[in-house]
Amino acid sequence: MPYTFDPRKSAWDGTPIEQWEPSKWKQWKGKQADEPAKIEREYLRIKHAIHQANAALSLDRVKIRLKLTSAKSIGLQGTFPCKPGDVGKQGSPNKQYTISCGFAASDAGVKMAVLKARELDLSLITKQFQWTPELLGKQAQKIEVIHDINSGKLISELIQEYEREFWKTHEQNRRGIRTWETHYIRHLKKLPQDVPMSAQALEIALEKTQPNTSSRFFLVWQLKKFCEFCGIDDFKTIHAYATPKPHPTIRKIPTDEEIIQGFTKIGLPLSVYTSKENITQPEQWQWAYGMLATYGLRPHELFAVDIAAFINPANTFHLVNLNPRLTDGTKTGERSCGIPPLHPHWVDLFKLKDIRFPHNEGKLNNKTAKLYIKFRTADTGFRPYDLRHAYAIRGHRLRVPIKTMADYMGHTVQEHTKTYQRWMNEDTNLAIYQEVVIHRQGTTKEAMKERINELEAENLALKAENATLRSLLVQHQLGELLI
Structure with missing residues (x-):
């Protein structure tokens, strides 16, 4: 059989093969000899396998899809940041591309394509996606890339180049800085800085983390991206240390009674500490605590509260509005609506209209860190972010619609159901059943x-x-x- 045969142009009984239902591939007969008919059925079978793989990816909310780019190859289709020198519609920074990664149209090719689709989707979610020569393909030869394979460069110099490339696709604001510090440099600091890149340098960094931990998982992920940037495609050392992403530990979310008790604890002075943060009036820490507990704010959003709007007499429902300009942006921008107190009586109980910001100087990250320190030294038994989880569960117990609660909390419905409702343990679910039913x-x-x-x-x-x-x-x- 000649290799130039293209099954996509075949037809049988008046029906073109592209209009045939792939799930019925066994019923395809074909007009030609046995060998072409086998090739045509195999094409339909792989097409059906790709359809099933895409359905599974859709259920897992993976936004990358498999696509037959030819009769013999499988590509990946999705919306990615624009390639170097490219621009999306109406100036958008993103554009839909079909990436050819060289996967054959076979069962093994489908499995490899699915793994690559999940990998690319994770890189998009964590804001770590980059166009590498592997993804650019032939276009990599037409554009100037900085991924020079230069064994003479020190790791610290490579990291500096990596950072310059990072800022080409990220805004230099508080959110961008936090992304670089949290998802990039935090892991790359584990590498020895004054030596060239090598397998031994990778091992030194990987040995600093424990297997089956989130630290090891994200370090492996970042080192792989960094090696791709440096033009290194041998990941044997990294794969040897690879570990599955561990499931998060179950949080102990405070009950409403424990939150009220914590309000008293956080106001108690600690005589063994003499810092300005400790000698601050107790009422100031209590006010910050009460705002986090009553409105489910992210800790850094406390400093973005529009105080004038909050204490305005016309604000009869005690809504809180955030002004991202006060903190150079918030995690998800401005809320689409004001944030209400799910327990309105807490506004009076915690005296929230009597504004008392704690003495908390420095950068926003430092201010937020001091909140965590205060919670720990006051022995509240939980962290500031746990108050946000409690707010989410409180809304569920009060039967507030999920979409409404997601708007209050400033994230998507998917994030609300994925992240926050998983913290509801057996006791919480039983309490909800007792209350609601x-x-x-x-x-x-x-x-x-x-x-x-x-x-x-x-x-x-x-x-x-x-x-x-x-x-x-x-x-x-x-x-x-x-x-």
Whole structure:
């Protein structure tokens, strides 16, 4: 059989192969000899396998899809940051591309393409995606790339080049700086800085983390991206230390009663400390604590609260609005709505309208870090972010719609269900069941009985009033007859 045969142009019984349902690949006969028919059925079978793989990726919310770029190869299709020198529609920084990674149209090719799709999706989620020569393909030969394989350069010099490349696709604001510090340089610092890149240097960094930990998982991920940037495609050393992403440990989310107790604890002075943060008036730390507990704010968002709008007498519902300009941006920008207190009485209980910012100088990251330190030294039993999780669960217990709660908290519905509702343990779920189902049923029966009694009494009163009106009408009619 000649290798130039293209099954995509085949037809059988008047139906082109591209219009044939791939799941029915076994029923395809073909007009030509046995060998071409086998090739055509294999093409349909792989096409069906790709459809199933894409369905599985969709269920896992992976946004990269597999695509048959030819009868013999599989590519990856998705929306990526624009290639160097390219621009999206209406100046958008993103554009849809089909990437050819050299995967054959076979079962093994489908499996490898699925793994690559998940890898690229993770790089997009963590803001670490970069166009490498592998992804650019032939275009890599037409553009100037800085991934020079130069064994003479020190790792510290390579990191500096890596950072310059990073800022080409990221804004130099607080959010961008935090991304670089948290997802990039935090891991790259584990490498020895004054030696050239080598397998031994990679081992030194990897040995600083423990297997089956998130530190090892993200270090492996970042080192692989860094090696790709440096033009190194031998990942044997990194793969030898690879570890699956561990599941997060279950948090102990404080109950409403524990939150109220923590309000008292965080106001207690600690005489063993003499820093300015410790001798600050207790009411100031309590105010910060109360805002985090009542409104489910991210710790750094406390410093973005629009105080003037909050204490405005017209703000009868005690809504909190954030002004990202106060902190050079927030994690997800401005909220689409004001944030309400799910327990309105906490506004008075914690005296939140009496503004008392704690004495907290320095950069925003330092201010946020001091909040964590204060929670720890006050022995509250939980961290500032746990108050945000408690706010999310409180909304679920009060039966606030998930979309509404996601808007209040400033993230997507997917993030709300994925991140926050997983912290609900067995006791929390049982409490919700008791409140939403059993308690509601009990109060409904009592309310129905009470309502029935009210209606019966109202009915008797109406009957008596009706009888009185009839009596008056009869008397009036008799009076007219006598006249």
